[in-house]
Amino acid sequence: MNEQSPQSDARSDDELIALCNARGKDAEAAFEALYQRYRQWVANLALRFTRNHDAAMDVTQEVFIYLLRKFPGFVLTARLTTFLYPAVKNLSIASRGKAQRFAGDDAVLAATIEANTGDAATQEEKARADLAAVMEGLSEGHREVLLMRFVDDMSMEEIAAALGIPSGTVKSRIHNALANLRKDERVKNFFD
Amino acid sequence: MAQVPGQPESPTPDAPDAPDAFKAELQALYGGRAEVSGSVDDAVRAAARQAFAGPAMTTTTASPRQTGVLYRIAGTLAAAAALGLVLILSGVFSPNDRSNNLRPNGTNPRLALTGDVNADDTINIVDAYLLQRRIEQGGTLESTWDLTGDGEVDAQEVRALAAAGMTRHRET
Numbered sequence: 001m002n003e004q005s006p007q008s009d010a011r012s013d014d015e016l017i018a019l020c021n022a023r024g025k026d027a028e029a030a031f032e033a034l035y036q037r038y039r040q041w042v043a044n045l046a047l048r049f050t051r052n053h054d055a056a057m058d059v060t061q062e063v064f065i066y067l068l069r070k071f072p073g074f075v076l077t078a079r080l081t082t083f084l085y086p087a088v089k090n091l092s093i094a095s096r097g098k099a100q101r102f103a104g105d106d107a108v109l110a111a112t113i114e115a116n117t118g119d120a121a122t123q124e125e126k127a128r129a130d131l132a133a134v135m136e137g138l139s140e141g142h143r144e145v146l147l148m149r150f151v152d153d154m155s156m157e158e159i160a161a162a163l164g165i166p167s168g169t170v171k172s173r174i175h176n177a178l179a180n181l182r183k184d185e186r187v188k189n190f191f192d
Numbered sequence: 193m194a195q196v197p198g199q200p201e202s203p204t205p206d207a208p209d210a211p212d213a214f215k216a217e218l219q220a221l222y223g224g225r226a227e228v229s230g231s232v233d234d235a236v237r238a239a240a241r242q243a244f245a246g247p248a249m250t251t252t253t254a255s256p257r258q259t260g261v262l263y264r265i266a267g268t269l270a271a272a273a274a275l276g277l278v279l280i281l282s283g284v285f286s287p288n289d290r291s292n293n294l295r296p297n298g299t300n301p302r303l304a305l306t307g308d309v310n311a312d313d314t315i316n317i318v319d320a321y322l323l324q325r326r327i328e329q330g331g332t333l334e335s336t337w338d339l340t341g342d343g344e345v346d347a348q349e350v351r352a353l354a355a356a357g358m359t360r361h362r363e364t
């Protein structure tokens with residue numbers, strides 16, 4: 001499809017998007033470079049939202065076809081991740097709503113937590129299971145900003161743009177979420 | 193998740209921070225890596241190929257208009273050939289079949305476009321994509337989508353539709 005390795009493609013997202021918008025002979029290769037650059041990020045995020053590998057693959061495919069439909073005329077106002085994030089999230093939510101098949105994976109997750117809190121579990125495994133349980137107990141808004149900040153390594157501005165909320169709200173949510181975690185006996189050792 | 197290539201670091205000096213141990217545990221819990229399947233790559237690339245197919249806007253030996261005409265002619269011929277192959281394989285067009293019976297719902301089976309999953313009178317990559325999703329989700333599969341004529345609607349039909357990459361409006 002393209003002769004230049006997308007992984008080593010030094011062109012910026014803006015340059016690649018401009019090529020896609022131009023729909024010239026390099027458009028397909030430019031899109032491939034964008035796909036290679038973000039496919040893993042999108043797939044990982046989709047997996048986190050759906051908790052199901054097959055559904056994550058569906059969402060990954062849909063997200064890039066959605067992006068494809070934006071050309072020509074796509075204007076990137078922030079980073080591409082801030083455009084992709086809500087697409088992944090919304091398509092994942094729709095996917096979860098459509099199918100009951102995720103129940104199985106949630107059960108697996110619960111069983112994993114159960115297994116990690118059993119007698120045979122190491123201290124480290126128990127600590128991780130406790131953290132998982134506490135995170136699941138957080139509000140959706142608090143959990144989401146924590147993951148975007150500390151797992152996805154997104155900046156305040158990126159999170160704000162992706163969620164469509166003021167950056168001050170993002171900062172406040174992260175602050176409050178961390179405060180809640182610090183108060184919880186099960187995980188406060190992470191903050192000692 | 194690591195910094196995405198193509199994006200510069202942006203410092204956020206006033207951002208609330210958390211201990212490294214906590215961040216490491218979050219990464220371990222939620223930073224799962226999904227193995228992207230080849231079928232996803234194929235579907236996205238096929239969609240990109242179709243989306244960007246058409247007259248090139250950069251320098252060519254022919255003028256843009258000439259190139260566009262050539263692309264249209266080549267595309268039409270390729271689509272017609274591919275569609276013919278699919279219809280023959282599916283048995284929709286049989287030389288000896290002169291029947292014109294209507295279905296109970298009033299539609300004419302001879303006018304049904306084989307492989308038109310979303311019933312938009314067009315066969316293209318979208319149908320391949322939708323058929324793949326329907327198969328994966330265990331949805332209802334129409335017998336008219338059996339392009340290979342093997343009595344089953346499965347990945348072979350998805351591949352046939354994707355490979356055809358064609359657009360053909362139903363004759364009315």
